[in-house]
Amino acid sequence: MNRHWQQLKNKALELSYRTANQHLRLAVTGLAGAGKTAFITAIINKLLLVSPNNSKQLPLFSVCRDQRLLATKRVLQPDLQLASFGYETALNQLLAETPQWPPSTTNISELRLAIKFRPAQGLLAKFLDDTSATLLLDIVDYPGEWLLDLPMLGLSYQQWCDSVWASIDNFRLSPYFEAFEAKVSALLPDAEASDEQLAMVAASYQQLLLDMVQQQGFYLAQPGRLLLPGDLAGAPILSFFPLLPQQLMAEKWVSGSIYRVLEHRYREYVAKVVKPFYYDYFAGFDRQLVLVDCFTALNRGKAQFEDMTRALNAITQSFRFGNSSLLRRLFAPKIDKLLFAASKVDQITRDQQGNVLALLNAMLAPGRNFADSAGCSVETMAVSAIRATRPGMVSDNEYGEQEVVTGTRLSDRQYVTLYPGQVPRHLPDETFWQQQGFHFCDFAPPKVDSAEDFEHVRLDHLLEFLLGDKLQ
Numbered sequence: 001m002n003r004h005w006q007q008l009k010n011k012a013l014e015l016s017y018r019t020a021n022q023h024l025r026l027a028v029t030g031l032a033g034a035g036k037t038a039f040i041t042a043i044i045n046k047l048l049l050v051s052p053n054n055s056k057q058l059p060l061f062s063v064c065r066d067q068r069l070l071a072t073k074r075v076l077q078p079d080l081q082l083a084s085f086g087y088e089t090a091l092n093q094l095l096a097e098t099p100q101w102p103p104s105t106t107n108i109s110e111l112r113l114a115i116k117f118r119p120a121q122g123l124l125a126k127f128l129d130d131t132s133a134t135l136l137l138d139i140v141d142y143p144g145e146w147l148l149d150l151p152m153l154g155l156s157y158q159q160w161c162d163s164v165w166a167s168i169d170n171f172r173l174s175p176y177f178e179a180f181e182a183k184v185s186a187l188l189p190d191a192e193a194s195d196e197q198l199a200m201v202a203a204s205y206q207q208l209l210l211d212m213v214q215q216q217g218f219y220l221a222q223p224g225r226l227l228l229p230g231d232l233a234g235a236p237i238l239s240f241f242p243l244l245p246q247q248l249m250a251e252k253w254v255s256g257s258i259y260r261v262l263e264h265r266y267r268e269y270v271a272k273v274v275k276p277f278y279y280d281y282f283a284g285f286d287r288q289l290v291l292v293d294c295f296t297a298l299n300r301g302k303a304q305f306e307d308m309t310r311a312l313n314a315i316t317q318s319f320r321f322g323n324s325s326l327l328r329r330l331f332a333p334k335i336d337k338l339l340f341a342a343s344k345v346d347q348i349t350r351d352q353q354g355n356v357l358a359l360l361n362a363m364l365a366p367g368r369n370f371a372d373s374a375g376c377s378v379e380t381m382a383v384s385a386i387r388a389t390r391p392g393m394v395s396d397n398e399y400g401e402q403e404v405v406t407g408t409r410l411s412d413r414q415y416v417t418l419y420p421g422q423v424p425r426h427l428p429d430e431t432f433w434q435q436q437g438f439h440f441c442d443f444a445p446p447k448v449d450s451a452e453d454f455e456h457v458r459l460d461h462l463l464e465f466l467l468g469d470k471l472q
């Protein structure tokens with residue numbers, strides 16, 4: 001009885017905060033390697049440290065600039081079925097004797113902050129007797145691999161097969177492709193299906209997808225749960241894969257045939273895995289931050305860069321956009337602000353940061369237009385949540401004064417000074433790929449004495465866009 005009463009109290013409290021427009025659910029995701037865990041850790045760290053007497057690190061965040069942010073503290077999260085975001089663990093890794101970047105996201109997690117602030121002159125200030133207000137901020141972290149499954153909501157099994165094989169040239173780059181293709185080719189779609197046979201081919205497909213993402217540097221891999229199966233590992237619902245185009249020609253398939261079983265498992269995956277994620281979590285987000293690592297894709301080559309561009313624009317069309325009015329916020333929230341952030345911009349020279357922003361805008365043009373047309377405020381930024389390098393200048397006999405970055409290279413922990421190269425302002429043409437001179441280097445986290453010493457690039461600008469209007 002006490003547990004049910006507490007749940008009712010929590011629901012009532014949450015409803016009152018949403019009614020007062022003092023509750024916000026911010027979702028953070030991105031494709032592989034974008035640095036989501038470190039990014040969220042940095043955001044939480046900065047907000048927890050800020051006070052009226054300590055606001056200099058976020059000068060563009062208006063509530064800090066005006067010294068109206070009184071305090072931020074972590075409070076109990078609302079959803080007891082979600083894992084808690086491992087903030088302390090990630091921070092300890094960043095502050096270790098040999099600093100490490102936190103590991104990638106493997107599941108959905110959540111953390112709630114209570115941000116106490118003094119409202120600016122306005123309606124909210126008039127209704128508060130103690131001249132302070134509290135914004136409940138739920139930060140939800142989820143794997144980008146799950147986001148890549150959302151386009152499957154609008155595809156039949158045959159359409160999905162066609163979409164997968166449209167990237168066959170990319171698959172051919174993997175040493176595991178021939179084995180998978182041979183196993184699929186040997187199947188007779190109208191033959192009776194067996195769990196063992198389908199599991200064997202699905203395992204080969206999983207091996208192919210893992211290699212495509214982890215070794216070949218591609219992004220668009222479906223189903224995403226094959227990359228991060230979690231508690232679904234070994235379950236028949238993940239034992240499906242795309243049949244070849246020539247195997248999809250027949251109009252009628254016998255019940256229990258390989259085709260019918262694969263089609264059924266695909267539908268079940270969409271219904272039992274993709275849709276629950278969409279309706280239980282994704283559809284309830286108020287604002288969305290998508291992190292994009294442009295530099296690694298540029299390093300990897302034309303096919304990988306174009307694959308990332310396709311992936312980003314495909315998932316953008318799965319967002320529920322629209323102005324979030326009071327009634328919508330209470331009963332059918334929609335994302336009213338979407339931010340694409342090019343991460344790790346401290347790892348290129350300052351004169352190239354404008355280029356990466358222009359490149360990101362060019363990459364996201366189709367998806368951004370879709371969001372704009374649905375009434376969602378869309379922004380792009382070039383940011384770094386934790387600065388790992390320092391800017392510098394060197395004198396070159398041929399080119400004169402040259403901007404560089406200095407820092408600890410992650411691969412061998414050597415302190416290096418380098419010029420990563422020029423980032424294209426537009427979608428790269430064939431000349432760029434033929435004369436590719438861009439060599440992005442992964443840098444290790446900086447060695448600092450305390451969490452207060454982490455520096456950033458435009459994190460305050462990012463927070464102002466995502467939270468500023470709720471802290472007025």
